[in-house]
Amino acid sequence: MLKVLLISCCIVFFLLMSRLVERLVRDLAAKRSVSEFRVEYITKITRFALLFCVVAVICLLMGLGYGDVALFLSSIFAVVGIALFAQWSILSNITASVIIFFGFPYRVGDRIQVLDPDAKLCGVITEITMFHVIVRLDDDNTVTYPNSLMLQRAVLKVNGEPALAPPEETTSPQ
Structure with a gap:
């Protein structure tokens, strides 16, 4: 009993x-x-x-x-x-999604710039999903950026033009 x-x-x-x-x-x-x-x-x-x-x-x-x-x-x-x-990347993105829910300082509708040396990413957050953040770029293209990378990169909240221009590739004279 x-x-x-x-x-x-x-x-x-x-x-x-x-x-x-x-x-x-x-x-x-x-x-x-x-x-x-x-x-x-x-x-x-x-x-x-x-x-x-x-x-x-x-x-x-x-x-x-x-x-x-x-x-x-x-x-x-x-x-x-x-x-x-x-599927380690899936697990890390799910974990990052929970962290983003509770601690990410940017929300849907915020204009951000991700300081990623490999890609120019400046636009408005349109959705935050379980695996990625969807960003509408200035040229109206849409980018899905993995949640785990969003936590690993520096992210700036910008009001107008991008705060920093992406590094330009320079070619040395041969």
Whole structure:
């Protein structure tokens, strides 16, 4: 009877925390003018992490030993880790997407310049997705820039013309 009560409490805890997390994410998104797609994405990720923790606690409450639960979780992590190692860039872009949601100082509609020596990227952010930031360039072309690179490069918020001209290639006389 006690186990059933504790498991019921875990389920209620999960439901309450899911709603609380969703409300907090939506409030933060409203303050930062984030798209509904991003809100749903972040909410799903946090709900999945919370569910994972609650399932582990319920397994322990049902009498599975720490070793059994640890073996099960480490097996899941090993399989997921091997699968994601093959797609490392996908994992890094998803992680960068979460970081961008909570800490990126620029929002949709801001005019930015990415100081990337390999590419001239100056324009308006039109969307921030799970894997990349979409920027409409000054010549009306659209560029998708990976989230992980957006965090690795210096990004300037500009009001008019680009703050810095991209480095020009010089050719030496031969």
